[in-house]
Amino acid sequence: MKRSMMQTVFLLAFVFYSLCAGASVIQEKAYDICKYGAKGDGKTLNTNAINSAIKDCAENGGGTVLIPKGNFLSGTIYLKDNISLVLRKGAVLKGTADVSQYKSYTPLGNFSMFDSGGDGENANSAIDPHWNRALILGVGVSNVSIEGEGVIDGNHVFDSEGEENMRGPHTIIIAESRNILMRGITMNCASNYAFMAYKIEDMVFHDLEFNEGWDGIHIRGGKNITIRNCRFFTGDDAIAGGYWENMVISDCHINSSCNGIRMIMPATGLTISNCTFAGPGKYPHRTSKEKKRNNMLSAIILQPGGWGKAPGEIRDIYIHDVSIDNMNNPLMIVLNEGNTGDNILVERMKATRINQAAVSIESWKGGTFGNVAFRDISISYEGNKNPELKNLQVSQPPADSRLLPCWGWYVRNVRNMVLENVVLNYRGEEARPAFWLNNVGKAELIQVNYTGSEDVGAIMRENTGTVIKR
Template sequence: MAELIVTDYGVKANVAAVQTQAFQAALDACRDLGGGTVVVPAGQFVIGSIRLYSNTRLLLKTGALIKGSTNLDDYQTFGEEPDIAYLHSEYCVKAWHLPPYYFHALIAAYDATDITIEAEPGAIIDGQDVFDPAGEESFRGPMGMVFARVSGLTLKHYTIQNAANWAHVIARCKDVQINGVTVLGGHDGFDLHHSQTIEIGHSVIKSGDDCIAGYDITDLTVHDTVLNTACNSLRIGGRQLKVTRCLFTGPGEYPHRSENTHDTHAMVKWYAMAADAAVESTTFEISNSVMFQARNLVTYNYGDKVIMQDGQPLRVLSLVGDVIGQLEQTSKFFGHGQPVQLKLSQCRVTPPSGQPLLQIDDAATVVLDDVTLTAPTTIHRRGQPAVALSGHIEHQVI
């Protein structure tokens, strides 16, 4: 496959000028050749929106720094959308102040196959926190990257920082491999709406908003990854969701921009919107992980439109072999007529001080197997006496 260097297409390193057109010329030449590698050498480069095509590998060499332009006019959507239906929901547009160009981004690919973005050590993509008074929440700017309907997406070894909105939009994509990626600051780390067969491993996500988000996800594996956030560690919904050997930790190193707070909201928050179609949930398991310092362990209040839990209901959330501690508040786990289970197996749990571990309703069941509590606690079911728990619990269903 061909190798093209952006500096051969008029791109100059370490100049203040925005060089979107020259970058795009290299990517277009790669497309016209049927694919290849487009190389970004060491140096600083400022660009607006660029588009990758099938069979393209964008390689950032050590010392390469791609910075997003601070001029909003340098960004576009290429006339494309990522099939996220709430962009056309009157309720969502009004509630979140969404502009019609919401999914404009620094780097994008649509309806493509075999896209790779890869970096040597030390390469950085910087969104520069571009401010948009007409954007989401009246301040969020462009996305870091948007991939829509891409089959065979590989993201490797780069750092992306200061994304003006989500760092990665991965929508209706399949066969996604993410390895060794670092996300610093900004908003959501990865949003995986309608995507399938995704692996995220050996990555570090330190975000101001949700680390990993998205609904209607099928076959997601997250492993050996750090999740540090000023919002929710996982805000996801779908089927065959598996997370293992991860560190969930708060408070967030970077602030939640709209609230100017650092504390982690929840380790797990279900995500399913009636405004968009989704598959029914099946397996959702978090295993052999450390979950440390957050307001809540889990947030589930089925039917709540405001927190986007009015779509497909959660059925079973399993926590297996996890160490859970420094929770600040009682977690609410309400099915509101839709049966739901929370299973804890082989876990060590430090409950919130002086508060119940959980509040549940008649639709919810809690199953405890081989669970050790480091302090006494209770679980409250609405309308019934609290169930007291302490020490080691061999097996109990509540």
């Protein structure tokens, strides 16, 4: 169930290659945008100057397009092959408040599999030009980097015709592209997602910081992706998307007023490791508007089909060495219509001050989970003494976590589950049982300790086979 040695070697080699490749681009000729008429006064619209520098650089074989110290206002700029866009320390690339200055990405193929939201307020489509506007567009490009010590500021551009009648353009869209590096940059105040991608391959995000805005990194269709040593302080989900293949998220600090990692479409070969998840959110949830809600929801929520039908499997998921504190729910994995799940392993997860919902592994209109295992887990909950909660009728979850009729662990439609060296406790009083098992083929509880373990009704079973405790 663990990632194979060959996969690990490949990913490490890929990260090393990408970082070195980015460094080699910088050594080429530099094209300073100020030499093309750009002015860092925070007032001049520099779109044409920046695009001219990029065009000239690309036509001469590639190299570095340099944004020096200053506040450079711009509309949409277009990345090209073999370009390194470098923001020096003190440089700010800022999106203009004029929404007419943003251009759209239009996919060449049928990307309907990436649509989400159904007919709701948050519906979005890959072929919607209004949805797919961005400050920086990279379409069909390769060997590109965005790096430096500067800031890319989305400027929280308001658009009454955007999603939720308020969202503006994304800060960056990369689509149908490969061999991409983002490194060192700080991204502030995204008007929608800070980074949005469709069908990308071989990309590394390294040492980035995300502040405010909506989602931090949102990828729909990604292969061989590494997100490492990044810091998220987002007003919506920190990392989201789906249809991922071989994605590694490691050594990141994640703070959000929504979810930490939210997967809304299938994935295979996903590793989440050595990350910290801490609530409440530093910045309020953008969509909550004047309510300024900032409680963090789930640290990790894997829910293919959670925002509209997204058929496929979640398989070979490895979550390990994660720390979680002060949020509604530590971990939630849900299958919906057309989804299956197998080979899911969680190890060395510690969660404290969990204040609403138990860990849940549940399938509804989807298929049954195959093998799931949890080892070396410690979770501390805030108790809830309301006696009515144990009579809750559980149904398919909404978009986010919710109260359940148990306080510790909820399982539905799983063939084989192993819990080993697991400690669950709560602070205060609690009226619900610790576990709720519904249609579980076999459950092994090995050295599982939990508050109230001596109670006869601590484990509720519905249509459940063998439960082995040792």
